[in-house]
Amino acid sequence: MTQSLLQVRNLRVTFPSRQGEFHAVRGVSFDLGRERLGVVGESGSGKSMTGRAILGLVRPPGRVTADRLELDGESILNLPERRMRKLRGSRISMVMQDPKFSLNPVMTVGDQIMEAYRLHAGGSRDIARQKALEMLNAVQIRDPERVMKTYPHEVSGGMGQRIMIAMMLAPDPQILIADEPTSALDVSVRGEVLSIMDGLVRDRGMGLIFISHDLNLVSKFCDRVLIMYAGRIVETLAASDLHNARHPYTQGLLSSLPRLDAPVKRLPVLQREESWRDGELQIKLSGKI
Amino acid sequence: MSESPITRPQSRREWLLSDAPQTRRQARLGAIYQGWLTFRANKLAMFGLIILILLIFMAVFAPWLAPQSPFAQNLAGRLQPPSAEHWLGTDALGRDILSRLIHGSRITLFIVGTVALIAPIIGLFIGTVAGFAGGWVDQVLMRITDIFLAFPKLILALAFVAALGPSIGNAVLALALTAWPPYARLARAETLTIRHADYIAAARLQGAGPLRLLIRHIWPLCISSLIVRVALDMAGIILSAAGLGFLGLGAQPPMPEWGAMISDGRVYILDHWWVAAMPGLAIFIVSLAFNLLGDGLRDVLDPKGAKE
């Protein structure tokens, strides 16, 4: 591994609930270099919560603990809000699932991009405007002047997501967390949005955490893949090594994907076992949950 | 799941909270018990419930609880401040205010109870018919509903009572006539969401006529949201009824209606504050109790609305 941008050790996110503590993330550790790291798991596996914990976006009463959470060798665990705010956007950023909801419906696209840029870079409105146009060009929007003036409901999902990427990359962050960035999009535009994002991340030498439930997509798109189950990483693999997966959950996920080259009559149902929840961690959950 | 179920006698609580109810009855009772647990955890709602139970108790046993007759005048002892003999003082005719409040609870409960029964039923009927029939029936009924909604409620009630003549019965009627439109809207919205449900289609295929569908399948599903709405509206009904009473358009003297009692005390407000203050306090406590209860019920019956 080249020098790591982000080090995560034993990250945990817990929420109090009526039945006691709910552990959304239970001891996740990984390093992120200038690479594309895929995080795969089913819904509720804690993959999104991991992303939000890194950004310091877990709101109380949720609690984040870790042995180590470092950005470029500097601890960012439970920083005071004011300092965390400086990091957000400028050093770590995030693209979310559905641009229909993640863009403010009553602000123009241009205002939203300029706001992101000026917040960290300062400067006049004119400079911010230039930067916003430049970013819109970078995500291959052809008529940026016009798009700047539109409202989010006036653009398509694919274009919305490109606007989102332009906005989040405007302040030049080092790490981008993409939380299911294509699942809400039309299948026909997914590849395009991904390749735009990929190109930008590569050109800028950024680290990318790509969160998805789509193992296939992740294996094609990323360098490394973490498989999460019930708040833990059950297996880490190079994307090219996926077929060598050892954990039964990963094997299950792989075998439940339909394959054109080896059709089967009926896809196997994914089997889950209680023991995977804990594995080598050996956390005994006392009482009933 | 785990392979060796531990068998041991269940307590009644466990039976109720079971994840795997054996019978429909157990499931239903379990759901009610769960709701009760949620409700019980809400201290303010419990407080509201207790107040209302006390109020009903007070209304039922009014003649035995009231220290004096609510009508017994004593001009020698008029406008007495609260004392050991008259806990809440006496009014301009020397009547014991506490006794009048206790008897007045019957009137309040009667008005609230009747309005809360009539208005939702009118609304349920109009709303479900509009939603179920659709087309021009829906258009016409909803237009009428809108007209009533656009009316200033209190003034409409005033005009009704004025037209019909002031009395408790007419006050109830006027309040019910102004209170139904929101229920109609609500019932229509509910009907629209279930009208095309598969099980309605299934019932229809089994030969159920529109009337049967409406009564057996649609009404029961609208009831729970209507109940929440009624519980939340109760306080408003009390306040409107008291307002009518205050204007002299509700219960007529010498009936101890709380709003009218405030009106009686208005003249003496600067020197004999208790005459107007006590019945107002009673109205406040009761409508507060209804509001607390309504909030609690909403948390149980309509968790989605409770988040707001």
Added chain:
Amino acid sequence: MIDTNTGGQGPIPPASAPDRRAARKRRLRSIAGTVLSLALTLLGLLLVTFIIGRVMPIDPVLKVVGDRATQAQYDAAYQAMGLDQPLVVQFFRYLTEVLTGDFGRSISTGQPVIEDIKRVFPATLELATLGTLIGVSIGVPLGVIAAARRGGIIDQVARVVALVGYSMPIFWLGLMGLLLFYGILGWVGGPGRQGIIYDGMVPHVTGMILVDSLIAGDWGAFRDAFSHIILPASLLGYFSLAYISRMTRSFMLEQLSAEYITTGRVKGLSERAVIWRHAFRNISIPLVTVIALSFGSLLEGSVLTEIIFSWPGLGQYITKTLLAGDMNAVLGGTVVVGTCFIGLNLLSDLLYRVLDPRSK
């Protein structure tokens, strides 16, 4: 809608002129639809007041001609009032009269009802406007903060304020306020709009004394009028505050859980910017409707308040004439308040269209 499903690969086709014209046409048509439906509502309102007027057990003829009239006089008046005509004809006659501002003559004042209303309405308007101002200026920030610090002290306070507001009889609170601030503390003027010395001293321009005294530059009259209006206006303001803060809080909570708020936080915006620059812009649109509704309900809610404070406004006028069986006046007043309601609905609908970019 531009570019809905192509993924935006191609350049966005500039909206062509016919397109834009069609959009404007659509918009006009939807506005026309709103206006039409409100006109229908107004018609319904008049129908209801008409029916109430006919159902009344009070004989309108007798009220005009008096008890001692002969049968011939009675019949003449009966015919003159058009009561021998079919109900449909009578209704149309009523309609044309009302639409030309003719509500008939009030029996209790002897004046045309419309003149009476012109006299009393500014007093109500002044009261309701100040009440709404108080309600909005406190209720909106209170609701926003309550939502932003959900479960915090401000949220608890807002909850109690609203709960008490929803549970308190307004006329009783008014009486208690009068007792405390006028009777005991002597901080405010008593019932009525003005002290005796200032009565009729300010030249009548708008009929709203606060405004008129400012126009006349008469500070003494302004202070006097203010000391009279502040208590009833605060009272109305409190009830409007209870409603507005509750609605603001609930709108705000809904917006704060929206994904674009997370976007704002990811950008690194401060919580204050997230709330006021992003979320507040979104709630300001539905808030317009809430404020309009609350203003309308204050116009109506002033009925009881005006009685308590002997405020010579529309509410007091309606109640007094009602108790006197003066049906022309009551129905005229009802129509005016109802029309205000409908007008406010129309206004908030139009404002909605202007404020919300999605409606274009």
